[in-house]
Amino acid sequence: MAGTSKSKKVFSEAELEAMQDAKVERKKGKKADGEADLLAKVAEMSQSDRAIAERLHALVKENAPDLSPKTWYGMPAWADAAGKVVCFFTAAGKFDSRYASFGFNDVAKLDDGTVWPTAFAVTRLTQADEKMIAGLLRQAVG
Known part of the structure; x- marks a missing residue:
């Protein structure tokens, strides 16, 4: 069946978009405004994803204030002083x-x-979920 092979898509459109986002993030480097970038991505989300992301952002700021907000493959993330992502949020809408x-x-x-x-x-x-996540955040950076 030479010449009749169909090319398979290796990556979904969402995965390709995430890779492009990562490329843009790398180009910005230290010039990036991590908080502004994170909040811009959150603003693009559906209401349910946005509500979760906003609450997680507040929990990170309250319980792991040394982590810096940023985007990571186009998703909200929080990094340590060395720039390594410690935790991240993937919206349901990101990959359907x-x-x-x-x-x-x-x-x-x-x-x-x-x-x-x-x-x-x-x-x-829920409040119980937030309490559990707060504990994990403190442990993650402890």
């Missing part, structure tokens, strides 16, 4: 998922035995 997620990268100090969670599905935030 049924839920948003809040995750931690390997620089977060969450180690607990040999297995521990590093990402959480989020459909909305």
Whole structure:
């Protein structure tokens, strides 16, 4: 069947957009206004994603004030002094998922035995959820 192969899409449009966002973020480098960039991305989200992202941003500022807001692959993220992303939010709308997620990268100090969670599905935030996330944020930077 030579000559009849169809090219498969390796990356979705959303994934390609995220890679382009990362390229723009790298070009900005230290000139980036992380808070402004993060808030601009949050403003583009659907109301439900935006409500979660805004609350997470407030929780990070309250519980891990040494983390700096930024965008990471076009998503809200918070980085340590070395610029390494500690935690990030993926809106449900970003990849047409049924839920948003809040995750931690390997620089977060969450180690607990040999297995521990590093990402959480989020459909909305309750007071109990916020309390749990606040504790994880303090531990992540502790």
